[in-house]
Amino acid sequence: MARITASVYTSHVPAIGAAMDLGKTQEPYWQKVFAGYDFSRQWLKDNKPDVVFLVYNDHATAFSLELIPTFAIGTAAQFKVADEGWGPRPVPDVVGAPDLASHIAHSVIQQDFDLTIVNKMDVDHGLTVPLSLMCGQPREWPFKVIPFAVNVVQYPVPSGMRCFRLGQAIRKAIESYDEDLNVQIWGTGGMSHQLQGPRAGLINKEWDNRFLDRLIEDPEGLASVPHIEYVQEAGSEGIELVMWLIARGAMADVAGGRKPTVKHRFYHVPASNTAVGHLILENNL
Numbered sequence: 001m002a003r004i005t006a007s008v009y010t011s012h013v014p015a016i017g018a019a020m021d022l023g024k025t026q027e028p029y030w031q032k033v034f035a036g037y038d039f040s041r042q043w044l045k046d047n048k049p050d051v052v053f054l055v056y057n058d059h060a061t062a063f064s065l066e067l068i069p070t071f072a073i074g075t076a077a078q079f080k081v082a083d084e085g086w087g088p089r090p091v092p093d094v095v096g097a098p099d100l101a102s103h104i105a106h107s108v109i110q111q112d113f114d115l116t117i118v119n120k121m122d123v124d125h126g127l128t129v130p131l132s133l134m135c136g137q138p139r140e141w142p143f144k145v146i147p148f149a150v151n152v153v154q155y156p157v158p159s160g161m162r163c164f165r166l167g168q169a170i171r172k173a174i175e176s177y178d179e180d181l182n183v184q185i186w187g188t189g190g191m192s193h194q195l196q197g198p199r200a201g202l203i204n205k206e207w208d209n210r211f212l213d214r215l216i217e218d219p220e221g222l223a224s225v226p227h228i229e230y231v232q233e234a235g236s237e238g239i240e241l242v243m244w245l246i247a248r249g250a251m252a253d254v255a256g257g258r259k260p261t262v263k264h265r266f267y268h269v270p271a272s273n274t275a276v277g278h279l280i281l282e283n284n285l
């Protein structure tokens with residue numbers, strides 16, 4: 001059977017990708033950000049998954065205002081790195097897991113969640129920056145990836161509770177797949193940031209850290225926080241954080257199992273216009 005062994009949470013700041021691609025990681029500003037991922041890169045080598053189910057958001061790159069799926073699952077064998085305006089990032093294309101992705105689509109749709117099935121899609125910084133942060137700069141990504149895109153760009157966006165429940169359905173789907181696979185689920189985006197308007201530059205350290213505390217200890221309670229609180233407290237782009245609840249909902253304790261172990265926690269301000277948050281939770285199976 002396929003097993004979810006761990007969940008990983010991380011911000012996806014595009015300037016982090018640019019810092020890596022342009023060889024600036026040793027600059028003092030960026031050193032402090034990347035230091036938070038030293039542990040994680042070793043941990044990922046020691047706990048290499050076969051597949052990562054990667055929850056992220058597209059930034060009007062693959063999807064535009066012409067077509068806005070709330071939840072989209074990538075079922076292709078390969079996903080190209082998107083050109084976001086200055087050429088694709090010099091990172092490997094993403095190798096998918098079409099059989100497992102199709103199984104998850106089937107199971108989750110049968111559990112009453114409507115997914116958009118995507119057989120061709122370029123992936124933007126929302127997906128590639130978390131991979132770069134966790135894997136460094138390999139010639140090929142060391143595992144297969146199922147991209148799972150969530151609309152947090154154009155209102156209406158899904159609620160935290162819907163994301164949390166969807167995570168539970170994804171867990172059931174993965175754990176009913178009849179092949180011994182080590183699967184990790186990643187929740188990405190956030191933390192507090194606002195890129196536009198009079199409040200551009202907003203960061204809320206207290207709210208972010210409370211979010212991390214509650215994500216660990218009280219995910220269901222956290223799931224009932226309404227989207228307006230994210231916007232008010234964490235800024236217009238802070239709403240990206242609802243995606244973390246999908247990954248958290250897929251952990252064993254939510255289905256009656258044991259509490260996860262917090263392997264790593266990191267929080268840093270600033271990186272570009274956002275706070276960087278990062279967590280690794282390991283299931284105790």
Ligand code: DHB
Binds near residue numbers: 014059190193237274
């Ligand atoms: C920034 C952060 C994001 O999440 C994003 O998608 C684009 C830009 C920023 O901090 O600049």
Ligand code: FE
Binds near residue numbers: 189
């Ligand atoms: Fe973003």
